[in-house]
Amino acid sequence: MRINTIRINNFAGSLVPKLRSFLNTVFIGGLLFATPALAADPDFTLTIKDHRFEPAELRVPAGKKIRLLVKNLDPTAEEFESHDLKREKVIPGRSETTFTIGPLKPGTYKFVGEFHESTAKGSLIAK
């Protein structure tokens, strides 16, 4: 998926090259989709218990794709939501899901459990 990151910088151009690069990358992206590029990447785990994230702060490497496993140990569903990471997904009770995230710029990315926002808060810190 390196091609995609290179294209990001060109994105501010005029509409025609923008559309062309968009179509190119959709096509190339589609081809690359099947490659198991993620297998070697590190995994991180977040646990939801009693409507809280554990750990509430998770350090992850910046600049590379990561796989984040979120385990919901509660009996009820939680919606993992992050405007910063642009992720939203319902995780049913006693189940888990994996997010593919990044490559992230260094910084703090907040996330919440939308169904219990008062307690379920956390952040990814990309360095």
Add this chain to the structure above:
Amino acid sequence: MLATAVIVLREVLEAALVVSIVLAATRGVPGRGSWVSFGIAGGVLGAVTVAVFADALAAGVSGLGQEIFNASVLFVAVVMLGWHNVWMTRHGRELASNLNSVGAAVRGGTKPLYMLAVVVMLAVLREGSELVLFLYGIATSGPRQSVELAGGFAFGLLGGITLSLAMYFGLLSVPAKRLFTVTGWLILLLAAGMAAQGAAFLVQADILPALGDAVWDTSPLIADGSLLGRLLHTLVGYTARPYGIQIGFYVATLVVLLLLMKLFAQNQPPIRRQSVPL
């Protein structure tokens, strides 16, 4: 109770706005009430079904079932909204003139309302399934929660309906001649926003490339999570930090639908033009 109501309102918001736009867009069409009701009822039924099978859905397609489902629902809605607009470019003027002449609205009965009924159903289904899971979570967490649940649900739903009514009557204040032009644009933007949202789900599923993580960042101005942000998100597809591909989908949807509308409008018999006063 307030926290519950806020979440209920949040989930109801999108469906409520879609319903109000659809109702305004079908003004003067007989039977629209039952079509929209069918849409809502179907959506609620669908939402409960999706919630019951949430485990299977989340686990499906190697863990990407939910994203693919959400994206599919959104793309189907985009097609239906687009189809409606194309249909309106052919028949809208006729319908608008019927609105002015008393009793003539019956002729509008040929309008295929099922497209918009499906749009309503999908909007209710998508937001509703999350709501069902959320409410079920509260309901099972203890007996003292039943007041919280009922109160929060009632107030949240009431808020959604109030907003929907405000939007609907706001739209009705538009002169009949221009109403379908306004609803046409609203539906166009709704469709483009849904296409962009669908694209975001496919990025989340790692099926589509992001093409730029945040092409711009307006989150200090209007945050995604704020009420205004959510309203704009539904109405015009606002995202504080859009992916490049979301902009691509947004623009592509607008361009394709506008082209189709132009194409079909040109095929109108010339007699229509004479009905426009000089």
